[in-house]
Amino acid sequence: MKKYINTDRIYPIVGVIITLVLWQLIVDFRNVPGYILPSPTKIASALIRDFDLIRFHSSRTLYASFIGFGFSIGLAFVLAIVMDSFEIIKKALYPLLVISQTVPIIAIAPLLIIWFGFGTLPKIIIVVIVCFFPIVISLVHGMESIDDDYLRLFKTMKATKLQIFYHLKLPFSMVHFFSGLKIAATYMIMSAVIGEWLGGDRGIGVYMLRAKNAYALDRVFASILVIVIMSILIIYAIEFIGIKVLHWQTERDEE
Amino acid sequence: MLTMPLQTNSSLNDTVIKLEHVGKTFGEMVVFEDICLHVNRGEIVSILGSSGSGKSTLFNIIAGLIPIDHGKVAVRGTVGYMQQKDLLLPWKTVASNVGLPLKLKGFAKEDIEKKIKEYLPLVGLEGNEDKYPFQLSGGMRQRASFLRTLMTAEEIFLLDEAFGSLDSITRGQMQKWLLDMKNKFDNTVVLITHDIDEAIYLSDRIYIISKIPAEIKKEIKVDFHNEDKNKRLLSPRTLELKQEILKYF
Structure with missing residues (x-):
């Protein structure tokens, strides 16, 4: 049987390998000091050496991230439903939501530390502030983009507002919801890390800050690698759930 | 009005x-x-x-x-109203699409299934209950849509x-x-x-x-x-x- 090789997957892998090899060669042959740019092998050994510590800190970051992400989803659903049901509320809130995203999170974060202390709560709030926006906007947009003919159809079937929401608006907006969810997921770990930079005693951001202060850049890069891996795994998990939930769309696209 | x-x-x-x-x-x-x-x-x-x-x-x-x-x-x-577009919900199967008006009216699940079983052969869609709209031909989609109108x-x-x-x-x-x-x-x-x-x-x-x-x-x-x-x-x-x-x- 003839085997087909998926070149779409091979190219990025080859690209990463070439980058790592070049990086290693430049650091080794030009004798770049470790406190300026550590080599990939040094980063890997730092990761192995500090694995238990990094695992502990990462688990705290994941905890704050997932709690914040969960709250973001819940809040986004509530607000999207309210905005969809009441045009006035949508008109009043939409600009506020957009303005809220123009305020740099790095400027708000210290205030949250002052108000809520150095515990997990301010980190969770930062995750909610960052992740909530793309989810609510995607949901509102999804509900808005329903063809009027479908709404007319449900009216001829004498459907109540709740029935229209459950049988039409909610499933229809799922396509948009998962797009927003993936965008939010890319910010999820990063926003928790920003919260950790500003205070606290645990979390991968705290570990990173301590490593940076000690000029242990191999550990800094190790923590960056962990953040990247965690973010990618979460994005893939959401994509997988999206494919399962929207199976009708995936199968239709494959037809 | x-x-x-x-x-x-x-x-x-x-x-x-x-x-x-x-x-x-x-x-x-x-x-x-x-x-x-x-x-x-x-x-x-x-x-x-x-x-x-x-x-x-x-x-x-x-x-x-x-x-x-x-x-x-x-x-x-x-009054049942059927538009040019079949307006079948792509995330629902033929049976769920056809039975939707009954579901909205609050019929019991068993009654809906019974009625669908009874009506699908009338429009030549028996055996297609579990298919999704994208798996049907244009004519079949219109017939499913017609049956949904009939259920309305x-x-x-x-x-x-x-x-x-x-x-x-x-x-x-x-x-x-x-x-x-x-x-x-x-x-x-x-x-x-x-x-x-x-x-x-x-x-x-x-x-x-x-x-x-x-x-x-x-x-x-x-x-x-x-x-x-x-x-x-x-x-x-x-x-x-x-x-x-x-x-x-």
Whole structure:
């Protein structure tokens, strides 16, 4: 049987390998000091050496991230439903939501530390502030983009507002919801890390800050690698759930 | 919308839809000024007109989806409205799509399944219960949509260019099938079409409607001595009717 090789997957892998090899060669042959740019092998050994510590800190970051992400989803659903049901509320809130995203999170974060202390709560709030926006906007947009003919159809079937929401608006907006969810997921770990930079005693951001202060850049890069891996795994998990939930769309696209 | 009980004198006993001097405007645009028409029980009536003549607005008024500015609208019986697009929900199976009106009415799951099982063979969709709309052909999708309309209401059907998106062969099959369904369920059908052949083939009466501000230009009785509608298209009378209709376009 003839085997087909998926070149779409091979190219990025080859690209990463070439980058790592070049990086290693430049650091080794030009004798770049470790406190300026550590080599990939040094980063890997730092990761192995500090694995238990990094695992502990990462688990705290994941905890704050997932709690914040969960709250973001819940809040986004509530607000999207309210905005969809009441045009006035949508008109009043939409600009506020957009303005809220123009305020740099790095400027708000210290205030949250002052108000809520150095515990997990301010980190969770930062995750909610960052992740909530793309989810609510995607949901509102999804509900808005329903063809009027479908709404007319449900009216001829004498459907109540709740029935229209459950049988039409909610499933229809799922396509948009998962797009927003993936965008939010890319910010999820990063926003928790920003919260950790500003205070606290645990979390991968705290570990990173301590490593940076000690000029242990191999550990800094190790923590960056962990953040990247965690973010990618979460994005893939959401994509997988999206494919399962929207199976009708995936199968239709494959037809 | 103004609705009124129908008059009960003998001439109106069988009237299920009656529009009297209906007017409707959207902003500055006058869609109708004075539309009058009626449809009797068991009839197939076509509303024939070119695009942009407010035909769909007329159906929205009959279905109670939009209010009128003046005049009277009376509808006796439950109304099912089928549009040109099949509007099947892509995330639901054929059975779930077809059973949706019953679900919305609060029927028990077992009753819905029983009714679907009973009705699917009537439209030739048995064995396709678990398929999704994208797995069906255009004709099958329209039949599923038709069955959903039937589950919404069995008495009056409003078909808004329901076969307009199909190829001519499938369209011909669907027209024959519609006549079979009509005989089986004995319902009243009002069709919107811009296809003169379709109007002659299917209808008992045809209303020719002008462009907006729309008015009824002519009411034509489709009188064939041979009652078999399947032979209509080859009849010389079809040509005569066609010539008569074309005078108004």
